[in-house]
Amino acid sequence: MSAGTKYLPHVDGLRAFAVLPVVLFHLGAQWIPGGFVGVDTFFVISGYLITGILWREMDTEPGDPRRFSIWVFYQRRALRILPALVVVFAAVVVMSAFVQSPAAQAALGSQVLAATLFVSNFYFWQNEDYFAADPSSQPLLHTWSLAVEEQFYLLFPLLLFLVARWMRRHVLAVLAAIIALSLAASIVVTAHEPGTAFYLLPTRAWELGAGALLAVWQLRRGRTSSSPWIAAVGLVLVVGSVFLIDKSMPFPGAVAIAPVLGAVLLIGWARGTWVGRVLEFRPFIYIGTISYSLYLWHWPVIVFWRTMTGNAIDPLEMVGLFAASFLLAAASTAWIERPFRTRRIRDLSARRVLIPATAVIVVCATVGGLWTRYHFSPIPVPAAVQEIAETAEYADTADYREQFRRGTCFFSGKETGAFDTYDKDVCATPDPDAENVLVIGDSHGAMWWRGLDLAYPDAHVMQATASGCFGLQTGGGEDECLELRDWVWDELLPGGGIDVVVLAGRWNPDTLPAVERSIETLTAQGIRTIVMGPTVEYDGDLPLLLARSVQFDSSFDFETLRVHQRDEVNAQARTIAESAGAETYIDVIDLLCGDDVECVLRAPDGTPMQFDYGHLTLTATEWVIAEVQDQLDAALGAAGRS
Known part of the structure; x- marks a missing residue:
């Protein structure tokens, strides 16, 4: 053969x-x-x-x-x-x-x-x-x-x-x-x-x-x-x-x-x-x-x-x-x-x-x-359960686009030419007649923009966010994201006009030194800094996990389904933010899971707090911002809350 x-x-x-x-x-x-x-x-x-x-x-x-x-x-x-x-x-x-x-x-x-x-x-x-x-x-x-x-x-x-x-x-x-x-x-x-x-x-x-x-x-x-x-x-x-x-x-x-x-x-x-x-x-x-x-x-x-x-x-x-x-x-x-x-x-x-x-x-x-x-289900699914589960599709709705401004002020750093879609005039041009607040971060930073914008209408809340990196002064990331980062730190911030910077992201131990250096640089430039702590994360999309517990009439298993490792990152981030001179640190995990046993699962309107494993929905960010109003008011100074 x-x-x-x-x-x-x-x-x-x-x-x-x-x-x-x-x-x-x-x-x-x-x-x-x-x-x-x-x-x-x-x-x-x-x-x-x-x-x-x-x-x-x-x-x-x-x-x-x-x-x-x-x-x-x-x-x-x-x-x-x-x-x-x-x-x-x-x-x-x-x-x-x-x-x-x-x-x-x-x-x-x-x-x-x-x-x-x-x-x-x-x-x-x-x-x-x-x-x-x-x-x-x-x-x-x-x-x-x-x-x-x-x-x-x-x-x-x-x-x-x-x-x-x-x-x-x-x-x-x-x-x-x-x-x-x-x-x-x-x-x-x-x-x-x-x-x-x-x-x-x-x-x-x-x-x-x-x-x-x-x-x-x-x-x-x-x-x-x-x-x-x-x-x-x-x-x-x-x-x-x-x-x-x-x-x-x-x-x-x-x-x-x-x-x-x-x-x-x-x-x-x-x-x-x-x-x-x-x-x-x-x-x-x-x-x-x-x-x-x-x-x-x-x-x-x-x-x-x-x-x-x-x-x-x-x-x-x-x-x-x-x-x-x-x-x-x-x-x-x-x-x-x-x-x-x-x-x-x-x-x-x-x-x-x-x-x-x-x-x-x-x-x-x-x-x-x-x-x-x-499609159909041979097991009857209550309408309430379906409504909860559908929150997992939140990223495809108009609310998501409004909250994140995807493709305009938030883009994926993995897309070639993505920085070209960033609209500087819309997203990050200071207003000389208002308190200028700039949100810098990844998707976990972008999710805060709309909530802050609604809560502080007298302030001019801007946004410089991209997936793939945190936008910090140092640290790695996708090339397109780094273009945005360099523009922010080399041109926008030194150009003046920015009063407050909100640093927010899905922090991890490797990025915390960059958080510290960014705060120190901002403080030296006379810019007040607010650091948003990491959010609670779950082992799966929260709406689906919550819908399953509701459908089968079982208690939500926080011990198994919550990602407890984020607590340690949160503690480290708080220590670094406070020692580096941040105006305030917003401890989101402490707010959502204060007793460390059960966490807030639903926003006031009844929808799940997150639309996936950790990104907060718009109503959830509004609730968090309302709960920490005193801290934010003090940091935002002249902007106050309308």
Whole structure:
């Protein structure tokens, strides 16, 4: 047999090294911060295996029944991908009806529609928002990678066929050029638009292409290679990436070269070596054989568990969720995937497979579209519970836009050119006839602007806020945010006219020295400083947690659901603010959770205090400001309260 025609057990073992880190990473295992790179390993494996099949078929003589057929190729993809995927869709929709809020169900319908049409990578890319619902509330988020693969295989077989027919001698050069262009695009785009680089095919194609290049190279040589040293390097790269890469690094870009290159070296050179024997360890091979189903099932299992219990997953829950995902994957592989891989099914004509497959896709897409509009719950959900839960969608309402002034005075520091959207005239131009108050900070600073503006109509309350950094005099952040920071501290503040600065943000121990230096600088310039302490945070979106406790008539579990670590940060921030000379420190946590047992969960109008894990709603900020009126009045001086 020629290279690439034999079953390669070490490749199945490598699948285990791809899927296990992804699952453990999603379970919250802190010791594998780079578990998400398992997807990159999957891309290489997929590119290698499928290109090997395609190139062999394109290398046969005309008239040979094994000759390449695009319809037969799509038939195989349908039989491989659809059966388990459709069952997962059905299970997710059913679970959604029992445990998700109406708004979350509507969002799921859109996800099903996008995933069915293999465009979910575009869906999640377009819906990527700093204030979007926690990704853990999106049960089909993981289908973005399937979409990237299927888009690749919609185009690549045709490209490879043309190359095989007209440029056969240069196929390796063509593939290498595609890889180089895609990798270059990935590096450039990652630096400026990381979300785009993460989700879209042009910046991911090089990973699938790397496997494709290896497959064609082996087939043209007519044999495989073996080297324990090269394979060992590959193993170090794949395993090391899981432990050394983390979410703080720009990804994919150049960072992704390590796991991709490691996968290529393992596939190409591990066979027959001690590294290959490690990969061929029977448990690894078995995990590899169920890896597709394990990937499909694990994320919905995690999402729905977190929906019911909160975001944090303790070690015992990790074990239980892993076991549940594993059992579902084993059953799915045995009873759903394998029946569609029998010779009798594979030998059916493409027409007899693709017509039913198309019908299934149409049905699933229709269900997704209808579920978006006409979702339901078999368990009666009181109107009051629905009203509470819908506060989680607050970020999409006019109140949110009014409170934060998104796109005008508050922008995402991750968006290229975002600083250009900042309207200096509207957001931060001092009024010579009023007390000028400037709010500086991230999203946890931006949320205070409207409340202060309403409470102090005689003051001119301005705003210089962006996600990605705190806007402090020192400290890091996204490039676009740093442009705003430099403008504020180098031009706006030294230019005079600012009477009071409100520093507010989601403080952490690393940023507190920058808070201290900023206060000292402002004090030296004669500018009074108000520091807003961090807010109470919860293990999940407060409206959903509160709605669940109301629906099931249970007391709110403050001990488990409240993030108590914020108390320590609050104490440190208070000490630093007072010692650095701040006019006043507003202790929001003490105000909301004074007895340290129970916290204020609802604003005076009955809505939850937060619309997510920690951002206060407008009515909540108004309540807090009213409660600390004396402190603010003293700090604001001439502005007073109207």
